[in-house]
Amino acid sequence: MIYFLCLVFFCVGLYGILVKRNLIKIIIGMSILDYSVNLFLVLTGYRMGGRAPIYDKTQEVKNMVDPIPQALVLTAIVIGLAVLALMIAIAVRLYEKYGTYDITEIRKLRG
Amino acid sequence: MEYITLTEADQLIPLMVFMIIGSIVALEIKDMLSSVIAIGAVGVGVTISFLILKAPDLAITQLVVEILCLILLVRATIKREMYFPRKHVDYLRIISALVLIFVFLVFSYAALRGLPQFGMPIMKVASEYISRGIRETGATNMVASIILDYRGYDTLIEASILFTAVLGVSVVLRAVGRIRNEKS
Amino acid sequence: MTLIVKEVTRLTVGLIFLFGIYIMLHGHLTPGGGFAGGVIIALSFIHMVLAYGGDFASRKMNRQAATFMESLGGLMFLLLALLGLIITGVFFLNFLPHGTPFELKSAGIIPLCNIAICIKVGAGLYLVFILLTTFRPGGDE
Numbered sequence: 195m196i197y198f199l200c201l202v203f204f205c206v207g208l209y210g211i212l213v214k215r216n217l218i219k220i221i222i223g224m225s226i227l228d229y230s231v232n233l234f235l236v237l238t239g240y241r242m243g244g245r246a247p248i249y250d251k252t253q254e255v256k257n258m259v260d261p262i263p264q265a266l267v268l269t270a271i272v273i274g275l276a277v278l279a280l281m282i283a284i285a286v287r288l289y290e291k292y293g294t295y296d297i298t299e300i301r302k303l304r305g
Numbered sequence: 306m307e308y309i310t311l312t313e314a315d316q317l318i319p320l321m322v323f324m325i326i327g328s329i330v331a332l333e334i335k336d337m338l339s340s341v342i343a344i345g346a347v348g349v350g351v352t353i354s355f356l357i358l359k360a361p362d363l364a365i366t367q368l369v370v371e372i373l374c375l376i377l378l379v380r381a382t383i384k385r386e387m388y389f390p391r392k393h394v395d396y397l398r399i400i401s402a403l404v405l406i407f408v409f410l411v412f413s414y415a416a417l418r419g420l421p422q423f424g425m426p427i428m429k430v431a432s433e434y435i436s437r438g439i440r441e442t443g444a445t446n447m448v449a450s451i452i453l454d455y456r457g458y459d460t461l462i463e464a465s466i467l468f469t470a471v472l473g474v475s476v477v478l479r480a481v482g483r484i485r486n487e488k489s
Numbered sequence: 490m491t492l493i494v495k496e497v498t499r500l501t502v503g504l505i506f507l508f509g510i511y512i513m514l515h516g517h518l519t520p521g522g523g524f525a526g527g528v529i530i531a532l533s534f535i536h537m538v539l540a541y542g543g544d545f546a547s548r549k550m551n552r553q554a555a556t557f558m559e560s561l562g563g564l565m566f567l568l569l570a571l572l573g574l575i576i577t578g579v580f581f582l583n584f585l586p587h588g589t590p591f592e593l594k595s596a597g598i599i600p601l602c603n604i605a606i607c608i609k610v611g612a613g614l615y616l617v618f619i620l621l622t623t624f625r626p627g628g629d630e
Contacts, residue, residue, distance in 0.1 A: 195314070195318070195423075196314055196317055196318065196321065196423055197417050197420060197423065198410075198413075198414060198417060199318065199321040199322070199325070200321065201409075201410065201413050201417075202325060202410070203321065203324060203325050203328065205406045205409065205410060206325060206328045206329055206332070207328065208402075208405075208406060208409075209332070209402055209403075209406060210328075210332045212398070212402040212405070213398055213399055213402045214332065218337065218340075218378070218381060218382055219332055219340070221378075221381075222331055222332065222340060222341075222344050222378075223332060225344060225374065226328045226331070226332075226344070226347065229324075229347065229348065229351045232351070232363075232367075233351055233354055233355075236354075236355060236358050236360055236363065237358065237423065238420065238421075238426060239426055239431075240313065240358050240359070240423065240424060240426070241424060241425065241426055241428075242312075242313075242424035242425065244359060245359060246359045246360070246361055246520070247435070247446075247447035247448055248361075248445060248446050248447065248448075248519065248520060249439060249445040249446075249447075249590070249591075251591050258435055258447065259358070259359045259360070260426050260428050260431045261431060261434065261435070261447040261448050261451055262430065262431050262434070262451065264360045264362060264363055264448050265448050265451040265452045265456060265459075266459075267360075267363055268362060268363060268366060268448065268452060268522070268524060269452065269459060269460065269463040269524070271363070271366050271367055271370050271524075272366070272370065272463070272467065272524050272528075272610065273463060273466055273467070274370075275370045275373060275374060275528075275614070276466065276467050276470035276471070277470065278374055278377065279377055279470060279471075279474055279614075279617045279621075280470050280473050280474055280477070282377050282378070282380070282381045282621065283473070283474040283477045283478050283617075283620070283621060284477055285381055286380075286381055286478070286621065286624065287477055287478065289385060295385065361520035362520040362521065362522060362525070364520075365512070365520060365521055365525045366522075366524055366525045366528070369525060369528040369529055369532060370528060372532060373528060373531070373532065373535075373614060373618075376535065376618070377617075377618070377621065380621055380622060381621075439590055442583060442587065442596055442597065442599065443587030443588055443589075443590060443595045443596040443597060444517035444518075444590075444595070444596035444599050445517065445518055445590050445591055446516065446517050446518060446519065446520065446522075448520075448522070449516050449517045449522050449596075449599060449603075450517070450596070450599065452522070453598075453599045453602045453603070454583050454597070454599065457570070457581045457602075458581070460602070460606070461566065461567070461570060461581070464563055464566055464606065464609055465563075467609065467610060467613050468559070468563055468609075468613065470613075470617075471559065471613045471616055471617055474616075474617050474620055474621070475616070475620055478620050478621065478624050
């Protein structure tokens with residue numbers, strides 16, 4: 195059930211990329227896609243009654259949650275930020291050249 | 306008064322509904338600053354979800370990355386003209402996107418049966434890493450020992466991805482003086 | 490920016506920088522690590538730029554210094570990986586002694602890798618912010 199809600203979250207981002215005309219809304223949609231995929235990966239690694247994967251000095255930690263999806267998602271978050279920075283740089287450049295963020299206008303004014 | 310204990314699934318479902326509503330608001334609202342603030346709220350919701358799912362490393366990283374993402378988005382949308390006149394609404398695009406999303410959801414609901422149940426993962430490789438981790442690496446943070454010792458290649462390539470992204474930004478945002486000199 | 494913002498920034502920027510270094514150095518003991526510490530350090534510099542303006546920031550850390558630090562961080566990480574190859578014959582091996590757990594000086598090359606990644610990520614993200622905000626193609630803002 196939670197997985198399905200996570201995929202609905204994914205579909206909201208997908209809708210934002212496919213339908214919206216404003217370039218900033220498309221970038222926001224891609225960011226939503228990024229959040230949903232990271233959340234889905236961490237959801238697959240959760241164990242009922244588990245603890246965070248860090249050893250403690252005073253007590254014995256027996257059942258940890260799965261640390262591998264967390265390790266993958268840690269780099270994925272920073273990569274998502276880098277891709278967002280590149281997209282915003284391109285969007286700022288497009289605004290300087292065409293004067294608008296509307297993608298239908300940008301397609302018409304070629305050059 | 307007796308305390309009501311909620312399982313993690315009960316804690317996560319309202320949070321996910323909040324995130325879905327927040328993202329729909331972020332996409333549909335006309336004012337740019339409000340939609341940027343809404344995406345900020347969605348990011349903080351993801352941080353709280355990471356805390357509920359017992360991943361403190363990710364929660365710290367997601368929070369500070371969300372702050373930086375907000376700063377960059379505000380930079381892109383401030384002082385830019387955002388008024389779009391209401392032209393013809395493209396029905397074909399909306400209908401085809403909704404059909405695609407509906408088909409995707411139907412097939413994914415059938416495909417999600419194959420995943421193990423939420424809360425009982427198959428931890429074959431992870432149990433090896435956990436049982437031998439503190440003896441072979443000496444680090445008590447399991448996630449740090451995985452990303453820097455067991456799977457160090459991923460971190461190396463990720464550092465090069467970040468370098469490439471910064472390089473791409475500095476190339477795209479170059480000054481345009483040279484192009485104007487070439488044209489004249 | 491107003492006077493209140495400038496005074497509060499002057500008091501808190503050093504603390505944010507110190508917090509980022511703390512999160513990075515204890516990356517192998519507590520949650521955090523190189524990525525989170527690097528982003529926090531970048532945020533402390535960005536905080537200074539937002540309060541005082543771009544000209545002040547170009548005196549403290551301008552574009553050349555930021556690119557130099559980023560390249561330094563990347564090269565340090567690669568050098569640590571190559572040292573494993575030179576000393577023991579296996580690429581990216583954890584060749585320093587492991588030490589006792591729960592100490593600051595333990596876990597081989599993991600703290601050094603955290604320092605390299607922190608410098609790289611912090612300088613890279615600060616450079617991206619500087620490039621985006623001082624972009625003047627002649628007639629902007």
